[in-house]
Amino acid sequence: MGRKKKPEVSEKQLLTSLKTLAEDNEDIVKSGIDFNDAFLLAFLRGRKYNLNVAYETIQKYVHVRKRKYVEFFSQLTPESLMYMYDMPRFMAILKHRDPTTGCLVGVLRPNRVEIGALLRKPFEDVLACCTLAADELIYVDDAIKNGLILVASGEGFGMTHFREISPNRIKTALDIMFHAYPFKVKQVHVVQCSAFVNTTIKIVMPFIPRKIRKRMIIHNTLETFHEFFEPNVIPSWLGGNRREEEDWEVYDYYFDRAALDHTEYYETLAKKLAEGID
Structure with a gap:
C-alpha cells in the first residue's frame, strides 16, 4: 500500500x-x-x-x-454530458485496486463512435467527463493516500482522434488534471500502440511533467501489459478474459453516480x- x-x-x-x-x-x-x-x-x-x-x-x-x-x-455540468454515458465506454475506474500499491486504476480508450459526427466538442467533452470523475475522486481516501494508475489504450485511435490533439489542448488537460488536483500518478501504461499513437506520444511527451514521463510504460503487446494486470480484472478491449457485453462487471460506477448526484x-x-x- x-x-x-x-x-x-x-x-x-x-x-x-x-x-x-x-x-x-x-x-x-x-x-x-x-x-x-x-x-x-x-x-x-x-x-x-x-x-x-x-x-x-x-x-x-x-x-x-x-x-x-x-x-x-x-459549461461543466453532468446533465450536459449525459449523452456520452450512452456511448461505448471510453473512460472508467476499475473495481480492481493494484494489489501492491493499493492504487485506483483509471482506463481510457478512443471512442469507437465517429467522434466528429456525434460529439459536440470531442476533446473538451472527454476532458469534462474526466474532470467530473476527478472531482469525485477527491473524496475517495484510497485515491488520495495511494495514488492513481492510468491506462490508455490506442485501440481504434485514428486520424479523427489525432486531429483533436493540439499543443493548446494538451496544455489545458495537463493544467487541469495534473497540476490542480492532489493526486499522485504512480504509473501510466500505454497499450496497443499504432503509428498514430506513437506519433501522438512524441507530440505530447515534451508537455508531460518529468516525473510522469519517468513513470510511463509503453506496451507493444498485451502480453507485457498482462504482467501488471491479470485478464480477469480488466475489460475485453484490454485483453480481459470476458465477452465485451460483460465488461460492465469490472467497472466501478460509483463515480458516474456521484457526479450525477x-x-x-x-x-x-x-x-x-x-x-x-x-
Whole structure:
C-alpha cells in the first residue's frame, strides 16, 4: 500500500491553518467551490501534509476554474454530458485496486463512435467527463493516500482522434488534471500502440511533467501489459478474459453516480462562473 507520511503538526492543526488561509483568500471564498473539511483534508493528505504546497494546489484548482479556463468550467455540468454515458465506454475506474500499491486504476480508450459526427466538442467533452470523475475522486481516501494508475489504450485511435490533439489542448488537460488536483500518478501504461499513437506520444511527451514521463510504460503487446494486470480484472478491449457485453462487471460506477448526484452543485457553480465572464 502507499506510504502515508505522518505530519509533524497534528492533522487537525494543519486543517485549521489551511482553512484560515482559504478563508483569507478572497478569490477562493468567492469561487463558489465547496471548501468543506473533507475537501481540504484531501489536499493536505495528497500533498504529504505540506501546508504551503496544499494551499498552492488549491489556488491552482481555483485559478483554472475561475480564470484560466473559465469558459470550459462555466459549461461543466453532468446533465450536459449525459449523452456520452450512452456511448461505448471510453473512460472508467476499475473495481480492481493494484494489489501492491493499493492504487485506483483509471482506463481510457478512443471512442469507437465517429467522434466528429456525434460529439459536440470531442476533446473538451472527454476532458469534462474526466474532470467530473476527478472531482469525485477527491473524496475517495484510497485515491488520495495511494495514488492513481492510468491506462490508455490506442485501440481504434485514428486520424479523427489525432486531429483533436493540439499543443493548446494538451496544455489545458495537463493544467487541469495534473497540476490542480492532489493526486499522485504512480504509473501510466500505454497499450496497443499504432503509428498514430506513437506519433501522438512524441507530440505530447515534451508537455508531460518529468516525473510522469519517468513513470510511463509503453506496451507493444498485451502480453507485457498482462504482467501488471491479470485478464480477469480488466475489460475485453484490454485483453480481459470476458465477452465485451460483460465488461460492465469490472467497472466501478460509483463515480458516474456521484457526479450525477451532485448535479445541482455543478450547475450552481457553472452558473456562478458564467456570471463572472466579461
